[in-house]
Amino acid sequence: xxxxxxxxxxxxxxxxxxxxxxxxxxxxxxxxxxxxxxxxxxxxxxxxxxxxxxxx
Amino acid sequence: xxxxxxxxxxxxxxxxxxxxxxxxxxxxxxxxxxxxxxxxxxxxxxxxxxxxxxxxxxxxxxxxxxxxxxxxxxxxxxxxxxxxxxxxxxxxxxxxxxxxxxxxxxxxxxxxxxxxxxxxxxxxxxxxxxxxxxxxxxxxxxxxxxxxxxxxxxxxxxxxxxxxxxxxxxxxxxxxxxxxxxxxxxxxxxxxxxxxxxxxxxxxxxxxxxxxxxxxxxxxxxxxxxxxxxxxxxxxxxxxxxxxxxxx
Numbered sequence: 001x002x003x004x005x006x007x008x009x010x011x012x013x014x015x016x017x018x019x020x021x022x023x024x025x026x027x028x029x030x031x032x033x034x035x036x037x038x039x040x041x042x043x044x045x046x047x048x049x050x051x052x053x054x055x056x
Numbered sequence: 057x058x059x060x061x062x063x064x065x066x067x068x069x070x071x072x073x074x075x076x077x078x079x080x081x082x083x084x085x086x087x088x089x090x091x092x093x094x095x096x097x098x099x100x101x102x103x104x105x106x107x108x109x110x111x112x113x114x115x116x117x118x119x120x121x122x123x124x125x126x127x128x129x130x131x132x133x134x135x136x137x138x139x140x141x142x143x144x145x146x147x148x149x150x151x152x153x154x155x156x157x158x159x160x161x162x163x164x165x166x167x168x169x170x171x172x173x174x175x176x177x178x179x180x181x182x183x184x185x186x187x188x189x190x191x192x193x194x195x196x197x198x199x200x201x202x203x204x205x206x207x208x209x210x211x212x213x214x215x216x217x218x219x220x221x222x223x224x225x226x227x228x229x230x231x232x233x234x235x236x237x238x239x240x241x242x243x244x245x246x247x248x249x250x251x252x253x254x255x256x257x258x259x260x261x262x263x264x265x266x267x268x269x270x271x272x273x274x275x276x277x278x279x280x281x282x283x284x285x286x287x288x289x290x291x292x293x294x295x296x297x298x299x300x301x302x303x304x
Contacts, residue, residue: 002099002100002102002103002104003100009099012110012111012113013104013109013110013111014109014110015109015110015111015175017171018111018114018171018172018174018175019110019111019113019114019171021171022114022117022118022167022168022171022172023117025164025167025168026117026121026164026167026168029160029163029164030160030273033156033157033160033277034277037277037280037281037284040281040284041280041283041284041287044284044287044288044300045287045300045303048287048291048297048300049300049301049303
């Protein structure tokens with residue numbers, strides 16, 4: 001085990017800004033990509049689904 | 057050939073669509089598992105580096121992201137080239153589906169590199185060959201996306217994008233060998249195909265497991281995106297219209 005306490009873990013030996021800045025932005029971008037993909041799919045299904053219902 | 061599976065069947069968007077859904081789910085689960093194990097090793101098993109302290113832990117996303125940024129480009133260019141040569145619709149869709157995820161990992165490689173460079177080199181950025189060629193890779197992805205977005209006809213957009221993607225392939229060996237060809241601030245490879253890694257075994261294991269996690273994530277994200285592209289482009293056909301109505 002590398003860390004004596006939780007605050008020790010978050011402090012990252014004084015490199016918290018660099019380490020958490022890296023991991024935070026990476027995780028954030030992955031979440032944003034997944035949300036955009038789910039929304040794109042939902043948008044296609046509602047937009048095109050509605051159109052095909054109303055068209056003769 | 058008659059006894060085996062007819063793989064060419066899956067070159068048709070109609071048959072690939074449900075398969076892509078299954079594969080996306082499977083690779084998504086694998087990606088979550090590998091990233092969880094990789095992060096555990098990276099933070100709790102791998103020891104503190106005696107030179108860089110804890111700052112080195114950026115390696116567990118920096119190196120896998122950089123590998124993926126180059127690998128996804130090669131796969132994207134491969135599908136773009138197949139589409140250009142054989143006119144297969146699905147190939148162009150795969151290339152388009154890979155580009156945003158490739159751009160994401162290129163940005164992550166640059167961003168984490170910058171945050172790693174500051175405490176270890178004393179600078180966020182330097183115009184050395186490795187960093188500059190990786191930045192050019194990001195612009196190639198953006199150029200590919202912008203070019204395709206600017207052309208209304210999807211088949212023409214595929215062809216134009218394919219030419220750009222194939223020309224840009226020349227940048228990949230430049231990135232990979234830049235640390236040998238030029239005198240760079242960026243260090244040489246710690247891991248290569250020809251020699252043993254010059255790092256602690258647990259550090260190496262964490263890095264490789266994270267690379268598999270990112271790889272599986274990329275597959276899952278690209279397949280989710282290609283399913284959207286298939287629906288958008290094939291919406292005029294009976295099978296796609298039926299799928300959209302049923303909400304599948």
